[in-house]
Amino acid sequence: MSEGARGWGFVAPALLWTVAFFLVPLGVMAAMSFARLDGRELVWGLDWGNYAKLAEPAIGQAVRVSLEITLTVTAVSVLLAYPLAAILAFQVPPRWQRLALLLALLPFWTSYVVRSYAWLLVLSKQGVVNKALMGLGLVTEPLTLANTRFATVTGFVHFFTMLLTLTIYANLVQLPRNYARAAQDLGASGWQTFRHVILPLTLPGIVTGAFLSFVLCIGDYITPQILGGNNELALPQVIMVQLGRRADFPLASALSVVLMGLVTVAYLLSSRWLRLDRT
Amino acid sequence: MMRWLGWLYLLTAYGFILLPVAVLVLFSLQDGRLPVPPFQGVSFRWYADVLGDRDLMAALGNSALVAVGSSALACALGFLAAYGLARHVLPGAALVRALLVLPLAVSTLIVGLGLLIGLNRLGIGLSLWTAGIGHVVINLPLCFAILYSAMGDQQRNAERAARDLGANQAQVLWLVTVPMLRPALLAAFFLSVTLSWDEFIIGFLLTRFDVTLPVEIWNLLRSGLSPRLNAIGSLVFLASVAVVVALEILVLARRRA
Numbered sequence: 001m002s003e004g005a006r007g008w009g010f011v012a013p014a015l016l017w018t019v020a021f022f023l024v025p026l027g028v029m030a031a032m033s034f035a036r037l038d039g040r041e042l043v044w045g046l047d048w049g050n051y052a053k054l055a056e057p058a059i060g061q062a063v064r065v066s067l068e069i070t071l072t073v074t075a076v077s078v079l080l081a082y083p084l085a086a087i088l089a090f091q092v093p094p095r096w097q098r099l100a101l102l103l104a105l106l107p108f109w110t111s112y113v114v115r116s117y118a119w120l121l122v123l124s125k126q127g128v129v130n131k132a133l134m135g136l137g138l139v140t141e142p143l144t145l146a147n148t149r150f151a152t153v154t155g156f157v158h159f160f161t162m163l164l165t166l167t168i169y170a171n172l173v174q175l176p177r178n179y180a181r182a183a184q185d186l187g188a189s190g191w192q193t194f195r196h197v198i199l200p201l202t203l204p205g206i207v208t209g210a211f212l213s214f215v216l217c218i219g220d221y222i223t224p225q226i227l228g229g230n231n232e233l234a235l236p237q238v239i240m241v242q243l244g245r246r247a248d249f250p251l252a253s254a255l256s257v258v259l260m261g262l263v264t265v266a267y268l269l270s271s272r273w274l275r276l277d278r279t
Numbered sequence: 280m281m282r283w284l285g286w287l288y289l290l291t292a293y294g295f296i297l298l299p300v301a302v303l304v305l306f307s308l309q310d311g312r313l314p315v316p317p318f319q320g321v322s323f324r325w326y327a328d329v330l331g332d333r334d335l336m337a338a339l340g341n342s343a344l345v346a347v348g349s350s351a352l353a354c355a356l357g358f359l360a361a362y363g364l365a366r367h368v369l370p371g372a373a374l375v376r377a378l379l380v381l382p383l384a385v386s387t388l389i390v391g392l393g394l395l396i397g398l399n400r401l402g403i404g405l406s407l408w409t410a411g412i413g414h415v416v417i418n419l420p421l422c423f424a425i426l427y428s429a430m431g432d433q434q435r436n437a438e439r440a441a442r443d444l445g446a447n448q449a450q451v452l453w454l455v456t457v458p459m460l461r462p463a464l465l466a467a468f469f470l471s472v473t474l475s476w477d478e479f480i481i482g483f484l485l486t487r488f489d490v491t492l493p494v495e496i497w498n499l500l501r502s503g504l505s506p507r508l509n510a511i512g513s514l515v516f517l518a519s520v521a522v523v524v525a526l527e528i529l530v531l532a533r534r535r536a
Contacts, residue, residue: 004367004368004369004370006367006448007363007364007366007367007368007369008363008369009363010359010360010362010363010364010366010367011359011360011363011364011369011375013356013359013360014356014357014359014360014379014419014423015360015375015378015379017356017415017416017419018378018379018381018382018416018419019378021394021397021412021413021415021416022381022382022385022390022393022416023378024397025390025393025394025396025397026385026389026393028393028396028397028400029389029392029393029396029397032396080292083288083292084288084289084292087285087286087288087289088289091282091285091286091289092289102523102527103293103297104292104293104296106296106297106300106520107296107297107299107300109516109519109520109523110299110300110303110512110515110516110519111476111477111492111493111496111512111515111516112477112479112493113479113493113496113497113500114303114496114508114511114512114515114516115299117303117496117500117508117512118299118300118302118303118512119299120504121299121302121303121306121314121315121504121509122298122299122302124315124504126313126315126316127302127315127316128298128302128315128316131315131316158295158296158299161292161295161296162296215384215386216386218386219386219387219388219389220386220388221388221480222479222480226500236386236388239388239392240388243392243395243484249396249399252392253392253396256388256389256392256393259386259388259389260385260386260389263384263385263386267384
C-alpha cells in the first residue's frame with residue numbers, strides 16, 4: 001500500500017462521517033430551500049418563493065429581531081466582561097485568580113435549558129427581583145420582566161459575559177506587564193495606556209469572543225423561546241414553527257440558509273482579527 | 280478609589296452571574312408548590328419526587344448513553360483523522376482539515392434540521408441512534424482539532440523507534456501514540472461528553488419516544504414553574520460541579536506528584 005493511500009485510510013472514516021451526515025444533509029437542505037409545498041405535496045424545482053417571503057412582515061421582522069437581539073447582546077456582553085476580566089487579571093491576587101475564575105464560570109455547569117428556566121424564576125412577577133424592588137419600595141406593582149425582549153437579552157448576556165470574560169482574561173494575562181509600565185514611564189496616562197497599548201493587544205481576544213457570541217446567539221432557539229414570550233419571534237423560533245404545525249420544510253430550509261448567510265457575513269467582517277486556532 | 284470601585288464591580292458582577300444558580304438551588308428546597316419567594320422552609324421532597332420519576336430517570340440514562348457513545352466514537356474518528364493528517368503528506372490536506380472543523384461554524388439547529396430532512400428522505404425513523412449520529416457530527420470537529428494540535432514531533436520519533444523495533448501499525452498506534460496522547464484524548468472525550476450531555480436542539484429534533492434529559496426537562500417546562508424543575512436542574516448542576524472538582528483534584532494531585 002502506498003504512503004498516501006495509507007494516510008487516506010486513517011482520514012476516511014471521519015471524512016465519510018462528515019460528508020454523509022453533515023455535508024450531504026446541508027446540500028439536500030439547500031436544494032429543499034428552492035422547493036415548494038403544494039398542499040402537503042413537496043414540489044422540487046428552482047423556486048425563489050421561499051426567499052421572497054423574507055419581504056413578508058412576519059419573517060422580515062424575525063430577521064430584524066434576531067439581528068437586534070444578537071448585536072445588543074454581543075455589545076453589552078463585551079462591555080460587561082472586559083472590566084471583569086481586567087479586574088480578575090490585574091487586581092485579584094494571582095493565587096486567587098484560578099478560584100475566582102472558576103467561580104465566575106460556575107453557571108456554565110448548569111444545563112442550558114435549566115439556565116434559561118432559572119432566569120424565568122428570577123424575573124417572573126413573583127420572582128426575587130420583583131419582590132426585592134417592591135420590598136425596597138421602588139415599585140408598587142410587579143414589573144413585567146419575564147416574557148419580554150429584556151428577559152431574552154438578560155439570559156443571553158449572562159451566558160456570553162461568562163464566555164467573553166474567559167477569552168478576554170486569557171488574552172490579558174498573556175500581556176507582559178512591562179508594556180503598561182513602559183507606556184506609563186513614557187508619560188502616558190492610565191486612559192492613554194489602555195487606549196493605545198492594552199486595547200489593541202487584546203482586540204483579537206475580544207473579536208474572537210464576540211464572533212463566538214454572535215454565532216451562538218443568533219442560532220439559539222431555547223433562550224428566546226423560554227424567556228422571550230410570544231410577542232416577537234426570533235429567526236430560529238420562526239424556523240421551528242415551520243417544522244411544527246405546518247411541516248413547511250422548504251421555508252424552514254430557506255430561513256436556515258439565510259441564518260448561515262448572516263453568520264458568514266459576521267465571519268467575513270471579523271476575520272481580520274479572528275484567531276480561532278489559538279483559543 | 281479605583282481599587283475600591285474595582286472590588287465593587289467584581290462583587291456586582293458575581294451577584295449577576297451567580298443569581299440564577301442561587302435561586303435555582305435555594306428554591307429546589309422549597310417546602311411549597313411554587314419556587315418563588317417567600318422561602319417556606321427546607322424540604323427534600325422535590326428531590327425524592329424527581330428521583331422517583333421514571334421518565335426523568337430514563338431520560339437521564341438515555342442522555343448518559345448518547346453522550347458517552349457519541350463522544351467515544353467522535354474521539355476515535357477524530358484521533359484516526361488527526362493521525363492520518365499529521366503523519367502523512369496528503370494532497371488537499373488543508374481542504375480536508377477545513378471540512379472536518381466546518382460543522383463548528385454552523386449552528387446546531389441547522390445541523391439538526393439538515394439531518395432531519397436527510398433522514399426523512401431516506402425514510403429512517405427517529406431514535407436515540409439518530410440523535411447520537413447528530414452528536415458525533417457536532418463533537419467530531421472539537422475532538423479532531425484538539426487531537427490534531429496535540430500531535431507533535433516527539434511522538435513521531437517514538438513511533439519511528441517502535442516501528443524500527445518491529446512493531447506493526449496497529450501496535451504503534453495502540454502502544455505508543457494513544458498512551459502519549461492520553462491527556463489530549465481525555466480532554467477531548469470529557470469536553471464532548473459535557474457538550475453532548477447538555478445538547479438540546481439535536482436531541483429535540485432527532486428523537487421521538489426515547490428522549491434525552493434536556494428534552495424531558497423542556498417537556499416539563501410546559502407545565503410552568505415548579506420546584507421539581509429546580510430539583511432536577513440542581514441535581515444536574517451539582518453532579519457536573521462534582522465531576523469538575525474531581526478532575527481538578529486529580530489533575531492537581533498528579534501535578535504535585
